Amino acid sequence: MSVKSSVAESQPLIGEVIFEARGLRKVYPTGEVEVVALNGVDVNFSSSELVVLLGASGSGKSTLLNILGGLDVPTTGQMRYKGWELTDADEGVLTLFRRNCVGFVFQFYNLIPSLTARENVALITEIARDPMTPEEALEMVGLGDRMDHFPSQLSGGQQQRVAIARAIAKRPEVLLCDEPTGALDVTTGIAVLEAIERINREIGTLAIIITHNASMAEMADRVLHLSDGQIVKETRNEKRLPARELKW
Numbered sequence: 001m002s003v004k005s006s007v008a009e010s011q012p013l014i015g016e017v018i019f020e021a022r023g024l025r026k027v028y029p030t031g032e033v034e035v036v037a038l039n040g041v042d043v044n045f046s047s048s049e050l051v052v053l054l055g056a057s058g059s060g061k062s063t064l065l066n067i068l069g070g071l072d073v074p075t076t077g078q079m080r081y082k083g084w085e086l087t088d089a090d091e092g093v094l095t096l097f098r099r100n101c102v103g104f105v106f107q108f109y110n111l112i113p114s115l116t117a118r119e120n121v122a123l124i125t126e127i128a129r130d131p132m133t134p135e136e137a138l139e140m141v142g143l144g145d146r147m148d149h150f151p152s153q154l155s156g157g158q159q160q161r162v163a164i165a166r167a168i169a170k171r172p173e174v175l176l177c178d179e180p181t182g183a184l185d186v187t188t189g190i191a192v193l194e195a196i197e198r199i200n201r202e203i204g205t206l207a208i209i210i211t212h213n214a215s216m217a218e219m220a221d222r223v224l225h226l227s228d229g230q231i232v233k234e235t236r237n238e239k240r241l242p243a244r245e246l247k248w
């Protein structure tokens with residue numbers, strides 16, 4: 001392997017702690033019964049880390065991700081991002097946090113059908129502080145030759161990569177992915193994971209990925225296992241397996 005390719009493929013050094021969550025609880029009052037979605041979560045996340053969240057349906061993964069991304073607030077507990085207290089932040093602060101610091105990728109791509117790939121990404125680059133160009137972002141996810149295609153002219157995996165380009169064009173410090181490969185077959189799923197891996201490596205973005213697919217654990221620095229609203233197990237991989245070598 002050449003020096004150049006070994007540098008390009010090496011995993012990034014894990015940086016400083018950016019998220020500190022303490023005693024997170026989320027309770028939904030639904031009629032007569034309360035649903036406890038998170039039940040005392042203490043966890044830190046660092047820049048440049050790639051973390052996979054595993055757990056059965058209903059274990060609290062999306063709730064945790066939504067709280068980390070400022071889409072939801074905990075019932076009790078504390079959430080800090082780079083020392084800023086997000087727990088009691090007003091909606092204006094949370095909006096700025098989401099806009100400047102966080103990129104979201106969901107299972108369904110949420111692209112605007114009447115806009116091309118380039119235009120879908122440009123929607124975000126027009127409001128970001130120091131964005132890449134839509135072209136740069138689409139090149140990063142391997143879609144340099146598909147910029148003027150509409151979503152209906154792209155495969156599911158390509159549409160998801162447009163969604164990733166849109167999420168990363170603002171160079172977010174955090175990329176939160178809720179089952180990004182849930183609707184994809186293995187080959188296209190791996191192309192999507194490679195795009196996430198590249199952003200984590202090249203921009204130093206903290207990437208947190210929710211999945212039901214346990215084989216994806218091997219591409220992570222750290223794997224958090226959730227059950228009944230708690231982190232019940234945490235494992236670390238000394239060496240990450242490149243996404244293209246994953247098998248499921």
Ligand SMILES: Nc1ncnc2c1ncn2[C@@H]1O[C@H](COP(=O)(O)OP(=O)(O)OP(=O)(O)O)[C@@H](O)[C@H]1O
Pocket residue numbers: 028030035036037055056057058059060061062063064
């Ligand atoms: N808005 C809500 N109102 C009431 N209960 C909710 C709400 N959102 C989530 N819950 C409940 O909180 C619990 C955790 O949900 P969450 O979506 O975080 O789980 P998950 O691990 O992401 O599940 P899945 O893998 O199925 O997406 C579940 O019991 C769910 O039904």
